Amino acid sequence: MVGKRYVKVALTGVPNVGKSVIFNKLTKGKAWIGNWPGVTVEKKVGKTEINNHEVEIIDLPGIYGLTAYSVDELIARNFIVEEKPDVVVCIVSAINLERSLYLAISLLEMGANLIIDLNMIDIAENEGFSVNHRKLSEMLGTSVVPTIAPEGYGIEELKEAIKEAILNRKINLRIVNYGRDVELAIEKISSLIKKLSFELSEKYQARWLAIKLLEGDEDVTVKVKRTQVGSIILGEVEKLRRRLGEKLGDVGAYIIETRYKRASEITHRVLERIKPVKITITDILDSVLTQKILGIPIALSVLMLLFRFAFEVSTPLVDAIDLLVNVWLHDLIAESTIFPRWLASLLADGVISGIGSVLIFLPVIAFFFLGFAILEDVGYMARVAFIVDKFFSKFRLPGKAIIPLVIGFGCNVPAVMAVRGIEDENDRKALALVAPFSSCNARLPVYLVIGGAVLGAYAGIAIASMYVLSIILALIVGLILRSTLFKGPFTGFIIEMPPYLTPRLDNIAFKTWERTKRFLFKAGTVIFLGVILIWLLSVFGPSGYLGPEALENAALLKRSWSGVIGHYLSIIFSPMGWDWRSSTALLFGFVAKETVVGVMGVLYGVGEEGLTNVIAQYFTPISAYAYMIFVLTYVPCLATIAMIRNELGLKYALFALFYEIVLAYLLALTVMGLGHIVGVV
Amino acid sequence: MKSGKLFILSTLAFILGIFYVLAVILAIYLWITQSPFSSQFLYYFVPKDVSSVIILAPIGLVLSSSLYYVLRRDVVKSIACLLIGGGIGTIAMIIQTLVVFANIVDATIMGEKLSIEKITVGLLRADSSLGWAAFLLFLTSILLYRKLRNTLKNNL
Numbered sequence: 001m002v003g004k005r006y007v008k009v010a011l012t013g014v015p016n017v018g019k020s021v022i023f024n025k026l027t028k029g030k031a032w033i034g035n036w037p038g039v040t041v042e043k044k045v046g047k048t049e050i051n052n053h054e055v056e057i058i059d060l061p062g063i064y065g066l067t068a069y070s071v072d073e074l075i076a077r078n079f080i081v082e083e084k085p086d087v088v089v090c091i092v093s094a095i096n097l098e099r100s101l102y103l104a105i106s107l108l109e110m111g112a113n114l115i116i117d118l119n120m121i122d123i124a125e126n127e128g129f130s131v132n133h134r135k136l137s138e139m140l141g142t143s144v145v146p147t148i149a150p151e152g153y154g155i156e157e158l159k160e161a162i163k164e165a166i167l168n169r170k171i172n173l174r175i176v177n178y179g180r181d182v183e184l185a186i187e188k189i190s191s192l193i194k195k196l197s198f199e200l201s202e203k204y205q206a207r208w209l210a211i212k213l214l215e216g217d218e219d220v221t222v223k224v225k226r227t228q229v230g231s232i233i234l235g236e237v238e239k240l241r242r243r244l245g246e247k248l249g250d251v252g253a254y255i256i257e258t259r260y261k262r263a264s265e266i267t268h269r270v271l272e273r274i275k276p277v278k279i280t281i282t283d284i285l286d287s288v289l290t291q292k293i294l295g296i297p298i299a300l301s302v303l304m305l306l307f308r309f310a311f312e313v314s315t316p317l318v319d320a321i322d323l324l325v326n327v328w329l330h331d332l333i334a335e336s337t338i339f340p341r342w343l344a345s346l347l348a349d350g351v352i353s354g355i356g357s358v359l360i361f362l363p364v365i366a367f368f369f370l371g372f373a374i375l376e377d378v379g380y381m382a383r384v385a386f387i388v389d390k391f392f393s394k395f396r397l398p399g400k401a402i403i404p405l406v407i408g409f410g411c412n413v414p415a416v417m418a419v420r421g422i423e424d425e426n427d428r429k430a431l432a433l434v435a436p437f438s439s440c441n442a443r444l445p446v447y448l449v450i451g452g453a454v455l456g457a458y459a460g461i462a463i464a465s466m467y468v469l470s471i472i473l474a475l476i477v478g479l480i481l482r483s484t485l486f487k488g489p490f491t492g493f494i495i496e497m498p499p500y501l502t503p504r505l506d507n508i509a510f511k512t513w514e515r516t517k518r519f520l521f522k523a524g525t526v527i528f529l530g531v532i533l534i535w536l537l538s539v540f541g542p543s544g545y546l547g548p549e550a551l552e553n554a555a556l557l558k559r560s561w562s563g564v565i566g567h568y569l570s571i572i573f574s575p576m577g578w579d580w581r582s583s584t585a586l587l588f589g590f591v592a593k594e595t596v597v598g599v600m601g602v603l604y605g606v607g608e609e610g611l612t613n614v615i616a617q618y619f620t621p622i623s624a625y626a627y628m629i630f631v632l633t634y635v636p637c638l639a640t641i642a643m644i645r646n647e648l649g650l651k652y653a654l655f656a657l658f659y660e661i662v663l664a665y666l667l668a669l670t671v672m673g674l675g676h677i678v679g680v681v
Numbered sequence: 682m683k684s685g686k687l688f689i690l691s692t693l694a695f696i697l698g699i700f701y702v703l704a705v706i707l708a709i710y711l712w713i714t715q716s717p718f719s720s721q722f723l724y725y726f727v728p729k730d731v732s733s734v735i736i737l738a739p740i741g742l743v744l745s746s747s748l749y750y751v752l753r754r755d756v757v758k759s760i761a762c763l764l765i766g767g768g769i770g771t772i773a774m775i776i777q778t779l780v781v782f783a784n785i786v787d788a789t790i791m792g793e794k795l796s797i798e799k800i801t802v803g804l805l806r807a808d809s810s811l812g813w814a815a816f817l818l819f820l821t822s823i824l825l826y827r828k829l830r831n832t833l834k835n836n837l
Contacts (some may be wrong), residue, residue, distance in 0.1 A: 064802050166735055251758075276830060279830055280830065281830065284756070284757055284761045284826065284829065285764065285765065287758045287761050288746075288758055288762055289761075289765065294739070294742065294743055294746060294762075296764060297738065297742055297743075298739050298743060298769065300739065301738075301739035301740060302733050302769065304732065304735045304736045305736055305776055308736075308761060308776050308780065309776050309779070312780045312783060313779045313780060313783045314783070315775065315783050315784070315787050316783050316786040316787040316790055319790055320790050320792055323791065379730075
């Protein structure tokens with residue numbers, strides 16, 4: 001290894017052990033984010049230099065073990081097996097040592113060149129105990145570096161340990177003794193692997209492979225099966241498993257249990273009580289915050305405050321950007337005589353409006369993520385997830401689902417972004433697809449105009465029903481998705497309850513910037529292109545170029561491609577009784593729901609203010625209610641679709657687009673049908 | 682810890698909690714009935730946006746619960762209620778003040794006329810005015826917490 005220029009270091013640990021902070025400290029915040037190939041799990045890579053080695057640090061997903069049941073765990077273990085990082089740093093929490101050690105032991109068994117970062121030692125000491133890191137190092141046979149990540153304590157020592165580990169590779173495959181019978185079986189299988197398959201013994205540690213085969217690990221079994229000697233090895237494994245099963249019962253469960261026992265044994269030997277246990281702020285606050293009667297209302301109150309902070313405090317910035325880009329810059333270009341008229345309109349109504357519609361989201365997104373990062377760093381978000389978990393689990397969704405669903409009431413874009421905090425990939429995918437059902441702020445003007453104009457005294461109830469329906473829809477569709485498309489084991493609720501901590505400014509600023517930047521560059525491009533497409537559809541028609549006047553003239557717009565599509569849509573929407581104008585407005589609603597009312601104003605030739613008086617002539621109460629339901633259910637906006645594409649890929653973005661439109665149509669049709677049955681028209 | 686101090690503080694929290702709950706009930710009543718504000722007090726005190734009840738109701742509930750827990754001799758939960766109710770009340774007050782400030786900046790940017798009445802209503806509404814009392818309560822409850830944190834877990 002001496003003289004090697006490029007070194008790979010993998011960073012891993014159970015969730016909430018301060019992995020992100022250590023990653024940032026090691027890389028000095030310089031990282032690029034992508035996804036692991038083929039899945040939607042975030043991959044963060046950073047670089048640093050240690051002892052003239054250019055070190056690439058790969059932040060592996062937060063995991064509890066290395067089973068094949070969770071996508072995150074599979075990613076971590078495949079990375080360690082296939083990419084063979086030079087060093088693996090396992091961050092271990094001093095306040096929850098046993099659970100962290102289970103992962104560390106699993107990594108050692110894989111043959112990782114491991115370093116233990118013993119983090120949160122300050123919190124452990126506050127809670128009255130310390131971890132004897134020297135003894136821990138002796139027992140694990142690896143370097144153990146105590147750290148207090150937020151303060152940067154121990155980071156230099158950690159770098160030193162990485163340097164040492166690069167030079168002197170150490171492995172400890174026999175960290176767990178599974179007892180005479182199982183050890184003999186392991187020995188037999190590993191000898192067989194070494195003897196029969198060069199391919200397998202070259203790629204994997206034979207002992208680890210043997211343990212995993214005995215454990216019944218599906219992924220490993222499939223990999224062995226694919227080799228030429230797979231059937232011979234698996235035949236022997238099956239024989240040994242049967243024989244061991246007669247003595248031990250379930251061999252897989254026995255192996256896992258023995259590993260847990262080893263983690264527990266080490267924990268008991270290295271934990272030292274240094275002072276009597278005193279009550280902590282976490283104990284006091286959790287006595288109420290995790291309680292159902294008060295905990296749930298408090299969570300709603302806190303999330304509503306986050307909502308107000310993001311949407312109301314950011315108003316001046318939103319308006320300033322709107323004024324600067326969508327009005328001042330737009331008018332400057334639109335009225336400019338330098339460009340030909342078509343180009344001025346393309347630049348003003350297409351390019352500038354496109355940039356404007358991305359930028360006006362920025363303050364809300366940034367404020368939201370600022371508040372969210374604070375709540376996350378304080379440790380409160382884990383409690384919110386905990387208290388609603390039982391209810392959500394009935395819909396096969398994790399407790400953390402509450403976060404995107406509530407956020408969605410403000411804006412669906414951060415709601416889809418918030419699903420990143422969900423560990424299980426199936427949960428994450430299902431939630432990203434149902435979070436847009438939360439009735440965002442932009443839909444409200446549509447409800448107010450349509451409901452207010454047509455439903456009279458029932459408008460209030462009708463609008464309130466939209467919010468209730470949005471949650472019902474999200475839960476039911478979530479259940480359907482989790483039981484069909486994203487079928488898989490419901491992992492239940494595994495979450496570390498971190499102690500309450502004072503948030504650190506640098507960490508919050510970093511998180512806020514990272515998330516806001518992601519929106520700006522990833523979603524921004526799609527929104528921008530979408531706005532330009534709508535502009536093109538509006539200024540061109542079957543007869544050719546209509547000019548930018550079409551954007552403000554109902555007669556011209558009717559002749560544009562938008563108007564033509566609107567006409568075809570009105571045929572599809574004829575069972576609901578919506579005319580071409582309301583159908584065309586829905587088309588514009590793809591860009592942003594805010595535009596529906598404005599476009600209706602143009603198309604009905606009355607402007608937004610006079611719309612309420614005119615609209616009553618074109619809708620019946622039931623067709624108005626169906627229209628409201630359609631607006632609630634169909635694609636929220638281009639930005640949300642862009643975010644879904646960013647989180648889940650193009651395939652799922654298109655799926656969301658399709659299924660939401662179909663569902664919206666079916667619901668609207670059902671409402672019309674029910675209306676006719678009960679005699680309301 | 683002397684329970685006398687906690688009892689007094691919890692009683693004050695209970696009274697403050699009742700005010701929060703009162704604001705919630707009035708906000709819902711006025712929203713449902715669409716009644717005009719019959720007095721100056723109601724006009725300034727009751728938030729016009731009904732969504733505020735989601736913020737105010739839990740604060741009132743948690744603050745009032747402090748007295749309930751004192752009567753049940755559950756010191757930890759009682760202090761937790763004071764800290765949480767007082768803390769959220771304070772944050773609600775800060776955010777409401779920020780909203781008022783944002784409205785002023787927004788009006789300036791948009792070239793709209795500054796409405797003194799709108800500012801006054803924003804600063805006097807329940808989440809803002811009661812928030813100051815919640816803030817005082819929060820500060821006092823921190824003193825109680827400091828005494829409590831020296832208590833051994835087994836002694837509770």
